[in-house]
Amino acid sequence: MKLDSKHLPADQRRAATVETMIALAAEQNPSEITTGAIAERMNLSQGALFRHFPTKDDMWQSVMEWVAQRLLARIDKAAQGAASPLASLEAMFMAHLDFVAKHPGIPRMLFGELQRAKDTAAKRMVRTLLTQYAERLHTLLQQGKDRGEIASEVDIHAAATLYIGMIQGLIMQSLISGNMTPIRDSAPGVFILFARGLRRVS
Amino acid sequence: MKLDSKHLPADQRRAATVETMIALAAEQNPSEITTGAIAERMNLSQGALFRHFPTKDDMWQSVMEWVAQRLLARIDKAAQGAASPLASLEAMFMAHLDFVAKHPGIPRMLFGELQRAKDTAAKRMVRTLLTQYAERLHTLLQQGKDRGEIASEVDIHAAATLYIGMIQGLIMQSLISGNMTPIRDSAPGVFILFARGLRRVS
DNA sequence: CTATAAAGTGAGTAATCACTCACTTACTTC
DNA sequence: GAAGTAAGTGAGTGATTACTCACTTTATAG
Numbered sequence: 001m002k003l004d005s006k007h008l009p010a011d012q013r014r015a016a017t018v019e020t021m022i023a024l025a026a027e028q029n030p031s032e033i034t035t036g037a038i039a040e041r042m043n044l045s046q047g048a049l050f051r052h053f054p055t056k057d058d059m060w061q062s063v064m065e066w067v068a069q070r071l072l073a074r075i076d077k078a079a080q081g082a083a084s085p086l087a088s089l090e091a092m093f094m095a096h097l098d099f100v101a102k103h104p105g106i107p108r109m110l111f112g113e114l115q116r117a118k119d120t121a122a123k124r125m126v127r128t129l130l131t132q133y134a135e136r137l138h139t140l141l142q143q144g145k146d147r148g149e150i151a152s153e154v155d156i157h158a159a160a161t162l163y164i165g166m167i168q169g170l171i172m173q174s175l176i177s178g179n180m181t182p183i184r185d186s187a188p189g190v191f192i193l194f195a196r197g198l199r200r201v202s
Numbered sequence: 203m204k205l206d207s208k209h210l211p212a213d214q215r216r217a218a219t220v221e222t223m224i225a226l227a228a229e230q231n232p233s234e235i236t237t238g239a240i241a242e243r244m245n246l247s248q249g250a251l252f253r254h255f256p257t258k259d260d261m262w263q264s265v266m267e268w269v270a271q272r273l274l275a276r277i278d279k280a281a282q283g284a285a286s287p288l289a290s291l292e293a294m295f296m297a298h299l300d301f302v303a304k305h306p307g308i309p310r311m312l313f314g315e316l317q318r319a320k321d322t323a324a325k326r327m328v329r330t331l332l333t334q335y336a337e338r339l340h341t342l343l344q345q346g347k348d349r350g351e352i353a354s355e356v357d358i359h360a361a362a363t364l365y366i367g368m369i370q371g372l373i374m375q376s377l378i379s380g381n382m383t384p385i386r387d388s389a390p391g392v393f394i395l396f397a398r399g400l401r402r403v404s
Numbered sequence: 405c406t407a408t409a410a411a412g413t414g415a416g417t418a419a420t421c422a423c424t425c426a427c428t429t430a431c432t433t434c
Numbered sequence: 435g436a437a438g439t440a441a442g443t444g445a446g447t448g449a450t451t452a453c454t455c456a457c458t459t460t461a462t463a464g
Contacts, residue, residue: 009461046452047412056452108428169368172370176333186363208441209440248443254441408463411459411460416456422447423448426454430439434441
Protein backbone atom coordinates (compact mmCIF):
# COMPACT_ATOMS: atom_id res chain seq x y z
CA MET A 1 0.00 0.00 0.00
CA LYS A 2 1.71 3.17 -1.20
CA LEU A 3 -1.03 5.41 0.11
CA ASP A 4 1.23 8.43 0.33
CA SER A 5 2.21 8.55 -3.33
CA LYS A 6 0.68 10.97 -5.78
CA HIS A 7 -1.79 9.91 -8.44
CA LEU A 8 -3.53 7.14 -6.60
CA PRO A 9 -6.30 5.24 -8.39
CA ALA A 10 -9.73 6.57 -7.50
CA ASP A 11 -10.81 3.83 -5.12
CA GLN A 12 -7.59 3.97 -3.14
CA ARG A 13 -7.82 7.76 -2.96
CA ARG A 14 -11.37 7.48 -1.63
CA ALA A 15 -10.26 4.95 0.98
CA ALA A 16 -7.35 7.17 2.00
CA THR A 17 -9.74 10.12 2.36
CA VAL A 18 -12.03 8.15 4.67
CA GLU A 19 -9.14 7.05 6.84
CA THR A 20 -7.79 10.57 7.01
CA MET A 21 -11.15 11.91 8.13
CA ILE A 22 -11.35 9.29 10.88
CA ALA A 23 -7.85 10.19 12.00
CA LEU A 24 -8.71 13.89 12.06
CA ALA A 25 -11.91 13.23 13.99
CA ALA A 26 -9.77 11.78 16.77
CA GLU A 27 -8.03 15.12 17.17
CA GLN A 28 -10.82 17.66 16.78
CA ASN A 29 -14.54 18.25 16.64
CA PRO A 30 -15.70 16.34 13.54
CA SER A 31 -18.04 19.12 12.48
CA GLU A 32 -15.09 21.52 12.39
CA ILE A 33 -13.05 19.36 9.99
CA THR A 34 -12.66 21.28 6.73
CA THR A 35 -11.92 19.90 3.30
CA GLY A 36 -8.78 22.01 3.43
CA ALA A 37 -7.58 20.23 6.56
CA ILE A 38 -8.31 16.82 5.03
CA ALA A 39 -6.38 17.67 1.88
CA GLU A 40 -3.44 19.11 3.84
CA ARG A 41 -3.14 15.92 5.90
CA MET A 42 -3.11 13.90 2.67
CA ASN A 43 -0.54 16.15 0.98
CA LEU A 44 -3.11 16.89 -1.66
CA SER A 45 -4.72 20.01 -3.03
CA GLN A 46 -8.17 20.74 -1.72
CA GLY A 47 -9.71 20.72 -5.18
CA ALA A 48 -8.49 17.19 -5.84
CA LEU A 49 -10.88 15.81 -3.22
CA PHE A 50 -13.86 16.86 -5.28
CA ARG A 51 -12.71 14.70 -8.13
CA HIS A 52 -13.58 11.71 -5.92
CA PHE A 53 -16.56 12.98 -3.93
CA PRO A 54 -19.28 15.23 -5.35
CA THR A 55 -19.86 16.94 -1.99
CA LYS A 56 -18.48 16.92 1.53
CA ASP A 57 -21.64 15.17 2.74
CA ASP A 58 -20.75 12.29 0.44
CA MET A 59 -17.38 12.06 2.14
CA TRP A 60 -19.12 11.73 5.51
CA GLN A 61 -21.44 9.12 4.10
CA SER A 62 -18.47 7.04 2.99
CA VAL A 63 -16.97 7.41 6.46
CA MET A 64 -20.18 6.17 8.06
CA GLU A 65 -20.30 3.20 5.70
CA TRP A 66 -16.76 2.34 6.69
CA VAL A 67 -17.68 2.57 10.37
CA ALA A 68 -20.93 0.60 10.13
CA GLN A 69 -19.27 -2.21 8.21
CA ARG A 70 -16.24 -2.53 10.47
CA LEU A 71 -18.01 -2.10 13.78
CA LEU A 72 -20.78 -4.59 13.08
CA ALA A 73 -18.25 -7.10 11.77
CA ARG A 74 -16.14 -6.68 14.89
CA ILE A 75 -18.96 -7.17 17.36
CA ASP A 76 -20.45 -10.07 15.41
CA LYS A 77 -17.13 -11.86 15.40
CA ALA A 78 -16.69 -11.21 19.11
CA ALA A 79 -20.18 -12.47 19.93
CA GLN A 80 -19.72 -15.69 17.98
CA GLY A 81 -16.79 -16.95 20.00
CA ALA A 82 -18.58 -16.76 23.35
CA ALA A 83 -20.14 -19.60 25.29
CA SER A 84 -23.40 -18.00 26.46
CA PRO A 85 -25.58 -14.98 25.66
CA LEU A 86 -24.20 -12.98 28.56
CA ALA A 87 -20.67 -13.91 27.56
CA SER A 88 -21.49 -12.78 24.03
CA LEU A 89 -22.71 -9.45 25.34
CA GLU A 90 -19.52 -9.01 27.28
CA ALA A 91 -17.37 -9.90 24.29
CA MET A 92 -19.33 -7.44 22.11
CA PHE A 93 -18.95 -4.77 24.74
CA MET A 94 -15.20 -5.23 24.97
CA ALA A 95 -14.80 -5.40 21.19
CA HIS A 96 -16.79 -2.21 20.81
CA LEU A 97 -14.67 -0.39 23.37
CA ASP A 98 -11.51 -1.70 21.78
CA PHE A 99 -12.74 -0.34 18.47
CA VAL A 100 -13.50 3.15 19.80
CA ALA A 101 -10.25 3.25 21.75
CA LYS A 102 -8.42 2.65 18.47
CA HIS A 103 -10.57 5.23 16.67
CA PRO A 104 -11.49 7.83 19.27
CA GLY A 105 -13.11 10.10 16.71
CA ILE A 106 -15.81 7.63 15.78
CA PRO A 107 -18.25 8.02 18.69
CA ARG A 108 -17.92 11.78 18.30
CA MET A 109 -18.79 11.49 14.62
CA LEU A 110 -21.82 9.30 15.25
CA PHE A 111 -23.23 11.53 17.96
CA GLY A 112 -22.47 14.68 16.00
CA GLU A 113 -24.11 13.34 12.87
CA LEU A 114 -27.19 12.22 14.81
CA GLN A 115 -27.89 15.73 15.96
CA ARG A 116 -27.52 17.40 12.60
CA ALA A 117 -30.61 19.31 11.58
CA LYS A 118 -30.64 18.13 7.97
CA ASP A 119 -31.51 14.52 7.21
CA THR A 120 -28.28 13.63 5.46
CA ALA A 121 -27.38 10.25 4.00
CA ALA A 122 -24.76 9.95 6.72
CA LYS A 123 -27.37 10.49 9.39
CA ARG A 124 -29.59 7.79 7.96
CA MET A 125 -26.61 5.47 7.92
CA VAL A 126 -25.97 6.08 11.63
CA ARG A 127 -29.60 5.39 12.43
CA THR A 128 -29.44 2.13 10.48
CA LEU A 129 -26.25 1.13 12.26
CA LEU A 130 -27.74 1.73 15.68
CA THR A 131 -30.95 -0.05 14.78
CA GLN A 132 -29.04 -3.11 13.63
CA TYR A 133 -26.95 -2.98 16.77
CA ALA A 134 -30.08 -2.87 18.92
CA GLU A 135 -31.53 -5.87 17.07
CA ARG A 136 -28.48 -7.93 17.96
CA LEU A 137 -28.82 -6.87 21.58
CA HIS A 138 -32.47 -7.82 21.72
CA THR A 139 -31.79 -11.22 20.22
CA LEU A 140 -29.00 -11.98 22.66
CA LEU A 141 -30.98 -10.77 25.64
CA GLN A 142 -33.96 -12.91 24.67
CA GLN A 143 -31.68 -15.92 24.25
CA GLY A 144 -30.30 -15.24 27.71
CA LYS A 145 -33.80 -15.30 29.12
CA ASP A 146 -34.71 -18.47 27.27
CA ARG A 147 -31.68 -20.25 28.68
CA GLY A 148 -32.34 -19.02 32.18
CA GLU A 149 -29.13 -17.00 32.31
CA ILE A 150 -31.01 -13.71 32.48
CA ALA A 151 -33.86 -13.19 34.95
CA SER A 152 -37.31 -13.41 33.35
CA GLU A 153 -38.45 -10.17 34.92
CA VAL A 154 -35.76 -8.13 33.15
CA ASP A 155 -37.06 -5.58 30.63
CA ILE A 156 -35.15 -6.36 27.45
CA HIS A 157 -35.69 -2.95 25.96
CA ALA A 158 -34.38 -1.29 29.11
CA ALA A 159 -31.38 -3.61 29.10
CA ALA A 160 -30.50 -2.65 25.53
CA THR A 161 -30.76 1.03 26.43
CA LEU A 162 -28.55 0.46 29.43
CA TYR A 163 -25.99 -1.36 27.30
CA ILE A 164 -25.76 1.51 24.81
CA GLY A 165 -25.63 3.89 27.76
CA MET A 166 -22.70 2.05 29.31
CA ILE A 167 -20.66 2.69 26.21
CA GLN A 168 -21.85 6.27 25.93
CA GLY A 169 -21.06 6.91 29.59
CA LEU A 170 -17.53 5.60 29.20
CA ILE A 171 -17.02 7.75 26.12
CA MET A 172 -18.24 10.73 28.11
CA GLN A 173 -15.64 9.99 30.80
CA SER A 174 -12.92 9.90 28.17
CA LEU A 175 -14.09 13.23 26.74
CA ILE A 176 -13.87 14.79 30.20
CA SER A 177 -10.44 13.43 30.99
CA GLY A 178 -9.14 13.93 27.47
CA ASN A 179 -7.76 10.44 26.94
CA MET A 180 -8.90 6.90 26.41
CA THR A 181 -7.47 5.25 29.51
CA PRO A 182 -10.62 5.48 31.67
CA ILE A 183 -12.46 3.45 29.05
CA ARG A 184 -10.13 0.50 29.29
CA ASP A 185 -9.78 0.75 33.05
CA SER A 186 -13.42 1.18 34.02
CA ALA A 187 -15.03 -1.04 31.41
CA PRO A 188 -14.83 -4.40 33.23
CA GLY A 189 -16.27 -2.98 36.45
CA VAL A 190 -19.13 -1.33 34.62
CA PHE A 191 -19.99 -4.53 32.79
CA ILE A 192 -19.94 -6.55 36.00
CA LEU A 193 -22.48 -4.16 37.46
CA PHE A 194 -24.61 -4.36 34.32
CA ALA A 195 -24.53 -8.15 34.41
CA ARG A 196 -25.44 -8.13 38.13
CA GLY A 197 -28.69 -6.45 37.16
CA LEU A 198 -29.46 -8.98 34.46
CA ARG A 199 -28.54 -12.26 36.04
CA ARG A 200 -31.07 -14.64 37.47
CA VAL A 201 -30.84 -14.82 41.24
CA SER A 202 -30.10 -18.47 41.91
CA MET B 203 -41.95 39.96 32.12
CA LYS B 204 -42.24 41.82 28.84
CA LEU B 205 -39.35 39.98 27.26
CA ASP B 206 -40.54 40.65 23.74
CA SER B 207 -40.48 44.44 23.95
CA LYS B 208 -37.72 46.51 22.45
CA HIS B 209 -35.07 48.24 24.55
CA LEU B 210 -34.77 45.76 27.36
CA PRO B 211 -32.34 46.50 30.19
CA ALA B 212 -29.01 44.76 29.71
CA ASP B 213 -29.46 41.98 32.25
CA GLN B 214 -32.89 41.05 30.93
CA ARG B 215 -31.57 41.09 27.37
CA ARG B 216 -28.75 38.75 28.37
CA ALA B 217 -31.21 36.42 30.06
CA ALA B 218 -33.48 36.48 27.01
CA THR B 219 -30.49 35.64 24.80
CA VAL B 220 -29.59 32.63 26.92
CA GLU B 221 -33.14 31.32 26.86
CA THR B 222 -33.36 31.83 23.11
CA MET B 223 -30.16 29.87 22.57
CA ILE B 224 -31.49 27.00 24.68
CA ALA B 225 -34.73 27.04 22.69
CA LEU B 226 -32.83 27.01 19.39
CA ALA B 227 -30.59 24.17 20.58
CA ALA B 228 -33.72 22.05 20.95
CA GLU B 229 -34.40 22.43 17.25
CA GLN B 230 -30.98 22.17 15.64
CA ASN B 231 -27.35 21.26 16.10
CA PRO B 232 -26.05 23.74 18.71
CA SER B 233 -22.80 24.24 16.85
CA GLU B 234 -24.75 25.39 13.81
CA ILE B 235 -26.64 28.10 15.69
CA THR B 236 -25.58 31.47 14.29
CA THR B 237 -25.77 34.85 15.94
CA GLY B 238 -28.04 35.81 13.06
CA ALA B 239 -30.49 33.05 13.95
CA ILE B 240 -30.47 34.03 17.62
CA ALA B 241 -31.15 37.67 16.79
CA GLU B 242 -33.91 36.79 14.33
CA ARG B 243 -35.70 34.67 16.95
CA MET B 244 -35.50 37.60 19.36
CA ASN B 245 -36.73 40.13 16.80
CA LEU B 246 -33.48 41.94 17.20
CA SER B 247 -30.69 43.00 14.89
CA GLN B 248 -27.64 40.78 14.91
CA GLY B 249 -25.34 43.61 15.88
CA ALA B 250 -27.35 44.35 19.02
CA LEU B 251 -26.25 41.04 20.57
CA PHE B 252 -22.67 42.21 20.69
CA ARG B 253 -23.65 45.10 22.89
CA HIS B 254 -24.33 42.53 25.62
CA PHE B 255 -21.73 39.84 24.92
CA PRO B 256 -18.17 40.54 23.74
CA THR B 257 -18.01 37.30 21.73
CA LYS B 258 -20.20 34.36 20.83
CA ASP B 259 -18.15 32.14 23.15
CA ASP B 260 -19.24 34.38 26.00
CA MET B 261 -22.84 33.74 25.04
CA TRP B 262 -22.22 29.99 25.30
CA GLN B 263 -20.52 30.46 28.62
CA SER B 264 -23.59 32.24 29.98
CA VAL B 265 -25.75 29.41 28.69
CA MET B 266 -23.61 26.83 30.47
CA GLU B 267 -23.78 28.82 33.70
CA TRP B 268 -27.55 28.87 33.41
CA VAL B 269 -27.60 25.12 32.87
CA ALA B 270 -25.17 24.21 35.65
CA GLN B 271 -27.03 26.33 38.17
CA ARG B 272 -30.50 25.06 37.31
CA LEU B 273 -29.62 21.41 36.84
CA LEU B 274 -27.66 21.05 40.06
CA ALA B 275 -30.39 22.87 41.99
CA ARG B 276 -33.02 20.57 40.52
CA ILE B 277 -31.25 17.33 41.34
CA ASP B 278 -30.25 18.52 44.81
CA LYS B 279 -33.83 19.39 45.62
CA ALA B 280 -35.02 16.05 44.29
CA ALA B 281 -32.43 14.11 46.28
CA GLN B 282 -33.30 15.86 49.55
CA GLY B 283 -36.89 14.72 49.62
CA ALA B 284 -36.11 11.01 49.38
CA ALA B 285 -36.05 8.47 52.19
CA SER B 286 -32.89 6.50 51.33
CA PRO B 287 -29.76 6.84 49.17
CA LEU B 288 -31.20 4.65 46.43
CA ALA B 289 -34.45 6.60 46.54
CA SER B 290 -32.41 9.80 46.26
CA LEU B 291 -30.62 8.45 43.19
CA GLU B 292 -33.94 7.58 41.63
CA ALA B 293 -35.37 11.01 42.38
CA MET B 294 -32.27 12.68 40.92
CA PHE B 295 -32.50 10.51 37.86
CA MET B 296 -36.13 11.38 37.25
CA ALA B 297 -35.54 15.09 37.94
CA HIS B 298 -32.65 15.09 35.48
CA LEU B 299 -34.71 13.45 32.77
CA ASP B 300 -37.58 15.80 33.44
CA PHE B 301 -35.15 18.67 33.00
CA VAL B 302 -33.76 17.45 29.69
CA ALA B 303 -37.23 16.59 28.40
CA LYS B 304 -38.21 20.20 28.99
CA HIS B 305 -34.97 21.46 27.42
CA PRO B 306 -34.03 18.91 24.79
CA GLY B 307 -31.18 21.01 23.47
CA ILE B 308 -29.20 20.92 26.68
CA PRO B 309 -27.61 17.45 26.49
CA ARG B 310 -26.68 18.20 22.91
CA MET B 311 -25.01 21.41 23.99
CA LEU B 312 -23.05 19.75 26.77
CA PHE B 313 -21.80 16.93 24.59
CA GLY B 314 -21.05 19.27 21.71
CA GLU B 315 -19.12 21.65 23.92
CA LEU B 316 -17.13 18.80 25.48
CA GLN B 317 -15.74 17.77 22.14
CA ARG B 318 -14.69 21.22 21.00
CA ALA B 319 -11.01 21.41 20.18
CA LYS B 320 -10.39 24.74 21.90
CA ASP B 321 -10.48 24.89 25.69
CA THR B 322 -13.25 27.47 25.97
CA ALA B 323 -14.71 28.85 29.17
CA ALA B 324 -17.93 27.04 28.32
CA LYS B 325 -16.07 23.75 28.08
CA ARG B 326 -14.47 24.25 31.46
CA MET B 327 -17.90 24.98 32.87
CA VAL B 328 -19.28 21.69 31.53
CA ARG B 329 -16.38 19.80 33.03
CA THR B 330 -17.01 21.44 36.38
CA LEU B 331 -20.71 20.63 36.21
CA LEU B 332 -20.07 16.98 35.48
CA THR B 333 -17.43 16.73 38.18
CA GLN B 334 -19.80 18.17 40.77
CA TYR B 335 -22.51 15.82 39.58
CA ALA B 336 -20.18 12.85 39.96
CA GLU B 337 -19.27 13.92 43.50
CA ARG B 338 -22.93 13.84 44.49
CA LEU B 339 -23.25 10.37 42.99
CA HIS B 340 -20.22 9.06 44.86
CA THR B 341 -21.50 10.42 48.15
CA LEU B 342 -24.94 8.88 47.73
CA LEU B 343 -23.54 5.55 46.61
CA GLN B 344 -21.22 5.40 49.59
CA GLN B 345 -24.10 6.25 51.92
CA GLY B 346 -26.07 3.44 50.34
CA LYS B 347 -23.27 1.03 51.09
CA ASP B 348 -22.91 2.27 54.65
CA ARG B 349 -26.58 1.71 55.30
CA GLY B 350 -26.54 -1.73 53.73
CA GLU B 351 -28.90 -0.71 50.94
CA ILE B 352 -26.23 -1.19 48.29
CA ALA B 353 -24.12 -4.33 48.13
CA SER B 354 -20.61 -3.89 49.53
CA GLU B 355 -18.99 -5.48 46.50
CA VAL B 356 -20.37 -2.80 44.12
CA ASP B 357 -17.73 -0.62 42.48
CA ILE B 358 -18.85 2.93 43.22
CA HIS B 359 -16.94 4.45 40.37
CA ALA B 360 -18.47 1.99 37.92
CA ALA B 361 -21.93 2.71 39.33
CA ALA B 362 -21.48 6.44 38.78
CA THR B 363 -20.39 5.81 35.20
CA LEU B 364 -23.37 3.56 34.67
CA TYR B 365 -25.70 6.21 36.07
CA ILE B 366 -24.38 8.86 33.67
CA GLY B 367 -24.57 6.29 30.89
CA MET B 368 -28.22 5.57 31.63
CA ILE B 369 -29.07 9.18 30.96
CA GLN B 370 -26.82 9.35 27.93
CA GLY B 371 -28.34 6.17 26.52
CA LEU B 372 -31.85 7.50 26.88
CA ILE B 373 -30.83 10.75 25.20
CA MET B 374 -29.35 8.72 22.37
CA GLN B 375 -32.67 6.91 21.94
CA SER B 376 -34.47 10.22 21.72
CA LEU B 377 -32.02 11.48 19.10
CA ILE B 378 -32.65 8.39 17.00
CA SER B 379 -36.42 8.57 17.26
CA GLY B 380 -36.52 12.34 17.00
CA ASN B 381 -38.69 12.99 20.02
CA MET B 382 -38.62 12.87 23.79
CA THR B 383 -41.26 10.23 24.47
CA PRO B 384 -38.86 7.25 24.74
CA ILE B 385 -37.10 9.02 27.59
CA ARG B 386 -40.19 9.28 29.73
CA ASP B 387 -41.45 5.84 28.80
CA SER B 388 -38.24 3.86 29.21
CA ALA B 389 -36.74 5.68 32.18
CA PRO B 390 -38.42 3.71 35.00
CA GLY B 391 -37.52 0.34 33.51
CA VAL B 392 -33.92 1.37 33.01
CA PHE B 393 -33.61 2.58 36.57
CA ILE B 394 -35.12 -0.61 37.95
CA LEU B 395 -32.45 -2.57 36.11
CA PHE B 396 -29.73 -0.25 37.38
CA ALA B 397 -30.98 -0.63 40.96
CA ARG B 398 -31.13 -4.42 40.56
CA GLY B 399 -27.39 -4.36 39.99
CA LEU B 400 -26.73 -2.24 43.06
CA ARG B 401 -29.01 -3.71 45.67
CA ARG B 402 -27.80 -6.03 48.36
CA VAL B 403 -29.09 -9.55 47.84
CA SER B 404 -31.08 -10.19 50.98
C1' DC C 405 7.18 6.00 -28.18
C1' DT C 406 2.96 8.02 -28.38
C1' DA C 407 -1.88 8.80 -27.51
C1' DT C 408 -5.32 8.93 -24.16
C1' DA C 409 -7.44 9.03 -19.98
C1' DA C 410 -7.13 9.54 -15.15
C1' DA C 411 -5.55 12.30 -11.31
C1' DG C 412 -3.79 16.59 -9.42
C1' DT C 413 -3.03 21.76 -9.25
C1' DG C 414 -3.98 26.31 -7.81
C1' DA C 415 -6.34 30.24 -8.49
C1' DG C 416 -10.58 31.35 -8.55
C1' DT C 417 -16.14 32.27 -6.67
C1' DA C 418 -20.15 32.94 -4.02
C1' DA C 419 -21.99 32.28 0.34
C1' DT C 420 -21.78 32.56 5.21
C1' DC C 421 -20.06 33.90 9.49
C1' DA C 422 -18.64 36.61 13.75
C1' DC C 423 -17.83 41.00 14.80
C1' DT C 424 -17.67 46.55 14.15
C1' DC C 425 -19.36 51.12 14.05
C1' DA C 426 -21.48 55.54 12.93
C1' DC C 427 -25.84 56.83 13.62
C1' DT C 428 -30.74 56.60 15.48
C1' DT C 429 -34.30 55.64 18.87
C1' DA C 430 -36.15 55.06 23.36
C1' DC C 431 -35.98 55.39 28.32
C1' DT C 432 -34.83 57.99 32.70
C1' DT C 433 -33.93 61.73 35.74
C1' DC C 434 -33.93 66.19 37.31
C1' DG D 435 -39.05 68.94 28.57
C1' DA D 436 -34.19 69.03 27.97
C1' DA D 437 -30.07 66.38 28.63
C1' DG D 438 -27.77 62.30 29.10
C1' DT D 439 -27.44 57.50 28.68
C1' DA D 440 -28.59 52.92 27.46
C1' DA D 441 -30.16 50.00 23.74
C1' DG D 442 -30.94 49.06 18.86
C1' DT D 443 -30.08 49.53 13.73
C1' DG D 444 -28.21 48.18 9.44
C1' DA D 445 -24.73 48.43 6.43
C1' DG D 446 -20.45 47.34 6.54
C1' DT D 447 -15.53 44.06 6.91
C1' DG D 448 -12.39 40.43 6.69
C1' DA D 449 -11.92 35.66 7.32
C1' DT D 450 -13.32 31.13 6.21
C1' DT D 451 -15.59 27.64 3.62
C1' DA D 452 -17.37 24.28 0.10
C1' DC D 453 -17.09 23.84 -4.46
C1' DT D 454 -15.42 24.91 -9.69
C1' DC D 455 -12.49 24.85 -13.59
C1' DA D 456 -8.94 25.60 -17.10
C1' DC D 457 -4.77 23.71 -17.30
C1' DT D 458 -0.77 20.45 -16.10
C1' DT D 459 1.27 16.13 -14.72
C1' DT D 460 1.44 11.22 -14.46
C1' DA D 461 0.28 6.50 -15.49
C1' DT D 462 -0.83 3.12 -18.85
C1' DA D 463 -2.21 0.62 -23.16
C1' DG D 464 -1.31 -0.30 -28.00
